[in-house]
Amino acid sequence: QVQLVESGGGLVQPGGSLRLSCAASGFTFKSYPMSWVRQAPGKGFEWVSGISGHGGYTNYGSSVQGRFTISRDNANSTVYLQMNSLKPDDTAVYYCGKGRGQYWSAILRDYDYRGQGTQVTVSS
Numbered sequence: 001q002v003q004l005v006e007s008g009g010g011l012v013q014p015g016g017s018l019r020l021s022c023a024a025s026g027f028t029f030k031s032y033p034m035s036w037v038r039q040a041p042g043k044g045f046e047w048v049s050g051i052s053g054h055g056g057y058t059n060y061g062s063s064v065q066g067r068f069t070i071s072r073d074n075a076n077s078t079v080y081l082q083m084n085s086l087k088p089d090d091t092a093v094y095y096c097g098k099g100r101g102q103y104w105s106a107i108l109r110d111y112d113y114r115g116q117g118t119q120v121t122v123s124s
Helices: none
Strands: 001-009 010-012 020-023 034-039 045-051 058-059 068-073 076-081 092-099 116-123
Touching: 001 092, 010 020, 010 058, 020 034, 020 068, 020 092, 020 116, 034 076, 045 068, 045 092, 076 092
Parallel strands: 010 116
Antiparallel strands: 001 020, 020 076, 034 045, 034 092, 045 058, 068 076, 092 116
């Protein structure tokens, strides 16, 4: 059974940093791309970032490009999102997703989001 458990969220001041983690289990982690999306209050899901199974391909949404970095540790079945220079507009629930197939994609709908998410609040 596929499980994705996000952690690392919290309250941070504008300009601060957070590192999100997503622990995965129930599938061959290294074979699948992984992604992060977010949902702000009253809004739809927004693509944040994706990374291929081997980590060689990454993609970022325009609103986070240059501030966020995605990475993965295939030995420990974990994907990370390092978030720097955080802004109030980054406030959202962040979810990690597993690729529906073993192909690289930077499209939100090509991923399956099963976790509970982790809340990130950026406020002074």
